[in-house]
Amino acid sequence: MVISSKDVKTIYFCPRKAKFEIRHRERNKKSLLSVSNFQTDAFGCILVAEVDEIVSENPLVVKILKTGKKLSEYHMLESAFVGYVIESNGKKLDAIIIESPYYSVSVNWKPYVSRMLSMIGSFCETDEFRVMKTHLCRTCPFSPECFKEIVNSESLTFLHGVKEKTLEKLNSYGINTLKDVINMNPIVEQLLGKEKAKRLAVQAKSIIENRPILIRPVPKISEGLYLDIESYTPLNFDYLFGILDDGVYIPFLASDPSSESNVFKEVVNYISKTNKPVYHFHNYEINRFKKLARRYNVELSKNFFNRFIDVYKLYIDHVALPVPSYSLKSIARYFGFNWRTQLNGQLVVHSYAEYLTTGDKRILQEILTYNEDDVRATEFILKKLIEIIA
Numbered sequence: 001m002v003i004s005s006k007d008v009k010t011i012y013f014c015p016r017k018a019k020f021e022i023r024h025r026e027r028n029k030k031s032l033l034s035v036s037n038f039q040t041d042a043f044g045c046i047l048v049a050e051v052d053e054i055v056s057e058n059p060l061v062v063k064i065l066k067t068g069k070k071l072s073e074y075h076m077l078e079s080a081f082v083g084y085v086i087e088s089n090g091k092k093l094d095a096i097i098i099e100s101p102y103y104s105v106s107v108n109w110k111p112y113v114s115r116m117l118s119m120i121g122s123f124c125e126t127d128e129f130r131v132m133k134t135h136l137c138r139t140c141p142f143s144p145e146c147f148k149e150i151v152n153s154e155s156l157t158f159l160h161g162v163k164e165k166t167l168e169k170l171n172s173y174g175i176n177t178l179k180d181v182i183n184m185n186p187i188v189e190q191l192l193g194k195e196k197a198k199r200l201a202v203q204a205k206s207i208i209e210n211r212p213i214l215i216r217p218v219p220k221i222s223e224g225l226y227l228d229i230e231s232y233t234p235l236n237f238d239y240l241f242g243i244l245d246d247g248v249y250i251p252f253l254a255s256d257p258s259s260e261s262n263v264f265k266e267v268v269n270y271i272s273k274t275n276k277p278v279y280h281f282h283n284y285e286i287n288r289f290k291k292l293a294r295r296y297n298v299e300l301s302k303n304f305f306n307r308f309i310d311v312y313k314l315y316i317d318h319v320a321l322p323v324p325s326y327s328l329k330s331i332a333r334y335f336g337f338n339w340r341t342q343l344n345g346q347l348v349v350h351s352y353a354e355y356l357t358t359g360d361k362r363i364l365q366e367i368l369t370y371n372e373d374d375v376r377a378t379e380f381i382l383k384k385l386i387e388i389i390a
């Protein structure tokens, strides 16, 4: 098995996902060995250091690029991996710089080597890792597989609304399976309150019976526009406002931060010309509109915002679904929608950064396709909701 330094983050958060990804890469014969000069053997695996830039050869200084605001523990483990592999090749490494639009630091990676080796050692030597719910699950392409495993074991791991503390509380009263949540509902009610107990029981039933179940009546749904925004967070720049109107995708694209204001005003004009509801998924779009309106002194009435309808909330408040999470991807995939790209919320930020550096129009086209699929997926699941309540 060939492990790249870029796999360290996933190994750190979910080794199971990292195993799936590496196997998938190897099945598709995607080799990493050609992209880096630095590799070494350890624990029966080949470790490959992928750096983004060699700043200088002598003394040897390498750079790893990131997009986030803060340096995290897994960044230190990734640099320890890079440092260890390079020095195992007999090279003297002068510095590893980790850089993002927010910081640039030369890191002290050596104290992290033993922890990194123990993590990589157990990763190489273990074949199967158990399902552990993490923040990665929301966008993970392997979640249907994990969900199936969890459903077979009747575990509460993916039961929506059950976080670690709630899970511990339920377990301490002998409530360990989905059937327990239904059969022992009076105890769940005492522990978590009537409303939550009812929701969990419906949720558990939906998973066991593998079908959507209405929790309460859904308000009237009318034809509308669908909106999805793509932002480049390192610059706090909303560069793409995708609208789907009557089946036609209209991308409002700002080429740089200085044109954000005009593009935002064009979108507001477009929306204001109709009285249709504006459907979006989660509260991101409404929050960005409020921020941009303040930033560019655009007066938007309460009525304007009242037209925004969050499809996520329509689902979460009214329907129990047998899905691993209530993310747009998870719900839409459950009903059979397929995205045409491999992008997700995090990868699209990296892709846009790459587009800014290279100007490669194919990358921008892929982002447009991803954004179009997001608005089409929002429309798709709203139509499914109408079918459920019909």
Ligand code: SF4
Residues within 6 Å of the ligand: 014, 016, 017, 020, 130, 131, 132, 133, 134, 136, 137, 140, 141, 142, 143, 144, 146
């Ligand atoms: S769904 Fe969650 S537990 Fe399963 S592989 Fe993905 S991140 Fe890991």
